[in-house]
Amino acid sequence: MVADLSAARAFVAVATAGGFRDAAQATGISASSLSGAVKRLEDQLGLRLLNRTTRSVVPTEAGAHLLERLQSAMADVEAALERANDYRETPNGTIRLNVPVNAARLVLPRLLPGFMAAFPNVRVEVTAEHGVVDILAAGCDAGIRYGERLTKNMVAVPIGPKSQRFATAASPAYLARHGHPVHPSDLLHHACLPGKSGSGAIATWEFERDGEIVSIEPPGTLVVDVNAMELAVSAAIDGCGMVQLFEEWLRPALDSGALQPVLEPWWHSFSGPFLYYYGRDHVPAPLSAFIGYVQENRW
Template identity: 55%
Template sequence: MQDELGDLKAFARVAGAGGFRQAARELQVSASGLSDAVRRLEERLGVRLLHRTTRSILPTWQGKQLLARIEPAIADLELALATVSLTGAQAAGTLRLNVPVNSARLFLPRVLPAFLQRYPRVTVEVVAQSDVVDVLAAGCDAGIRYGERLEQDMIALPVGPRIQRFATAASPSYLDANGRPQHPQDLPRLNCLCGRFSKGGAEIWQYQQGSEICRIVPQGSLVYSAGTAVDLAVSAAVSGLGVIYLFEEWLQPYFDSGELEPLLANWWQAFPGPYLYYSDRRLVPPPLRAFIDFIKSESNAGPGKPDDEP
């Protein structure tokens, strides 16, 4: 069994490297040893797994079928061995996170410095974008998203404030010159700074007071990328260009300084906070396990544990 596993790993590495010599350099073994391993596997299975030419090594149709089955299993096996070897030791390796821009701005700065100080052998790579992506296909270990965008086969851990709100604001000078709205339906007469998603859809400003719900399609002289140009919109609002609609937490420092004035606060809609999510179909890499445990410990140490935390 051990010899069969070694031959399978040799075949997968040769196919991935596109040649015996390159795979041998990566594994620091002899090319002839890898060739013998692949030959043994082919003889055992009774099929040719690799097309061998003087210029390239390519998997046959049967080889591709076998690779599709064994590569995930080999990856899980190597991860299991790495996890066991780190039991009782400090986690090490790279943690890749895919997060929305607001989480990169509002949540991660609170936790990443302390996490990386506790785990100095871990490197964190953060990809911030607003589009919903398949985190595994994107090469990430986990992501942060809101509940309505989570896939059902994912494990979700609450992170950050459990209740958030979208706020509406403008500079006092702009409001002095143009008036202060008393109802969301007053907003279309003002210059609204409009966020647009990368796929072309415009942000809809949503409000609720009791059973009354209002949805406003903003229009104005500035249209910005809702994911990557938010700071530009905030600066424009502070300078007196118009009305902005953004996470309350993002705008709170400007409320505190008086640079922006809250508008229609009794209409601001509340919604559940984000989740850290990861696949339940694969072993959890040690850096991700350490991050999960760190988030849970920080949550338990806070003023209160979220009601929906597992």
Template identity: 55%
Template sequence: MRDRPEMSDVSAFLAVARAGGFREAARTSSSSSSALSDAVRRLEARLGVRLLNRTTRAVVPTEAGRGLMERVSPAFGEIDAALEHVMSFRGRAAGTLRLNVPASASRLVLPAIVPRFLAAYPDIRLEVDTDESLIDVIAAGYDAGIRYDERLAQDMIAVPIGPRVQRFAFGAAPAYLDKHGRPEHPRDLLSHNCIRSRFAGRSVMAWEFERDGEEVIVEPQGQLVVQAGDGSELGIAAAVAGSGIMALFEDWLQPHFDSGALEPVLQPWWLGFPGPFLYYPGRRLQPAPLRAFIDFIKAHAAER
């Protein structure tokens, strides 16, 4: 690979050529005339061609120097314009914020936050992708993600977002329970048709219960297994139709409890767990949209 010159040396050459001398260029830049002279000499040595003719009265570009100026000046102009555009973000929250979240957060956490956030920051464009897998969200091009404590990467900063305690709820259609009986203990589920979930590439999740210090884990059987997150609506529809007992976030099932389409099952045994976190890398300079979102959810949490 050809040994390329430093861009700072090219920039120094442009400054001197435009100013017509080293002292004149030094007055309009943060470099001294000697530093500019050294930079131009390095550039000429690297390229193997003289770029400036120096006399006691003036510094004039050679033919090669003029050709270099014509070719690189537009490019440096674009770079300067791009840097000015980026620096304009320092004083305002603008740009794109990309989040990777599970379906449960998209459905149960973000609706209470996103509309107010967008209203507060009209120059921010928010992109939200739902994903249940354990991906490296930063390597995948996201600014931050939302996950639960047991699935957080260890080298990330985590900030609470949404409700701090959630519960898994269990429900079935009243007609199903009238026909098959209402469980009184979690072990009674072993004789029921249960609609279960699993994350892609992982085993079917066991059901956990707790009451008065007694913890019970059961692995009931059933005809239907759905993918956690995206497949949850299918599981709910099957439960409403009388196919069995469904387990899901309490807030997700609550509208169906309120309507009577589903009846709570084993409610005293429902297990609570910590709510989700927004997580992101601990960079010193965070993108303005991410910084604004972090500040907003902290303020939102204080209001709650």
């Protein structure tokens, strides 16, 4: 049997106040409405819960036992609701993010230290994988992906760099042996170190210059999963071939001279990534705080 919870609350109010009039003053509900609710609960249970006289209202034995149990249960409910309210008012809890490896390497390191210092009661858990996932099914609160990989039922806000570009590079030793390409099509005659997705598809390399867009399928002497591109960078530094990756990723090797730019006038620029999540209403406080932080800290 499913009892009427509103009637149970009315019974607690009347039994605690010791009468319908006092309970009405305490709850703002009319005495007649309270009386009807208690009568409804008694009918549902098939028990008399209150002994009523013109002077007093006193719980029966069954009513006293029920009152004790309901007061304890309602205290637990109020505590649970108060705890939930804490999540709304104060960022306190866990954010679970699903991001590609490049975001874990290039975007989050510039955001998380400041965010965690500003919101020390928020725990951040990061899972790195390349493919777009159903963040809810994966148990995550939000993800980071690029615009072309988002679906329409997601709320997306820009995060991190306003724009990025892919850089192509090779070691000085490789270029000394094989020469510098002057057009992207020349790469078809070079050793390349492309990445591949989880489906096994090799990522195309894209170039753009003066409105001309060129896409090539790089011939791979070493093909690396996109989640392990550091191996391709290491191989390129060791002279194994050409690598194409986010400029920020290759920048330390370019600045040190371990790698040299290749086809730099053709490097392709694109918009930065997005933080995406489901639903605009009642966003959990930790996630809402993170959204606000990333919107204020783009570069």
